[in-house]
Amino acid sequence: MIRQRFVIDTSALTDTQTRELEGAGTLCIAMGGILDIIAEARLNLGISCYIPFPSVYNEMRDFARNNGCDEETLAKIDTWLVKKTPDRFEVKIPSKIFYDYVDFMRGRINKGMGVAEEAIWESATECLFLTTKAISKQQIEPEIEREVIGEIIGKFRDKYRNALRYGILDSAPDIDVLLLAKELDAAVVASDMGIQKWAEQLGLRFVNARSFPAMIKEYLKRTKPGNTGKLE
Known part of the structure; x- marks a missing residue:
């Protein structure tokens, strides 16, 4: 046996x-x-x-x-x-398996980054709404929204990529x-x-x-x- x-x-x-x-x-x-x-x-x-x-x-x-x-x-x-x-x-290990794994991990990481960006955008918009005289969130100046929130998200993307995207193979x-x-x-x-x-x-x-x-x-x-x- x-x-x-x-x-x-x-x-x-x-x-x-x-x-x-x-x-x-x-x-x-x-x-x-x-x-x-x-x-x-x-x-x-x-x-x-x-x-x-x-x-x-x-x-x-x-x-x-x-x-x-x-x-x-x-x-x-x-x-x-x-x-x-x-x-x-x-x-x-067949190269196709390795390719699929890397592609899968990249997709998951990008999805996580998208969720985090959405949360940053929503929280920042809420803060701007509370600290301005706008009656609704739609009245917040688009330029301010882009310059303030956009810059924060840009910095977040750079830090996120440095922390997670490069060199990751999940759990050893x-x-x-x-x-x-x-x-x-x-x-x-x-x-x-x-x-x-x-x-x-x-x-x-x-x-x-x-x-x-x-x-x-x-x-x-x-x-x-x-x-x-x-x-x-």
Whole structure:
């Protein structure tokens, strides 16, 4: 039997809906419970769950610490998740996928800039209306509106582009999850819709974080007592 491999995103252990389905009261209990399932699957079925190192590994440990998880939970992360740095030089991704990704991100960034510009324009117009003798917003001099608000928006665009547009590739941990899964020919486990979309684009198997624990439990149920990892 071919051993299954999964690449775990932080959301695979922290998803709120997964916690509810598993009946875990707190985040730490939920993380510990899922890691226990992963441990059983590794020992009994030879299923390996990888985590990109150091990006997702650090993100997950920081998340656990910030939510008050104890050292036992952190030890489970270190023990049962296989840490591996994705080979960013050798993993080949079709140029069309990369092009679509960049185009998608550029569109989202421009859309965000448009929403922000609209908010600036509305708030500035409101301020001008309140500080002038105009009876309505339509009576505000167009020249004043253009010179005052237009200049502010122009400066905003420059700062926005410098802060967001140039060099952005969204989340490094998310990209590492996809690269490592591609390298290992493994399934991706996450609750992030963005990861799901690009996993599908790359032809990777995607497992929603909500169904992952139940799926592993089903594997374990079908395991013969005292076996060496073979499924019925």
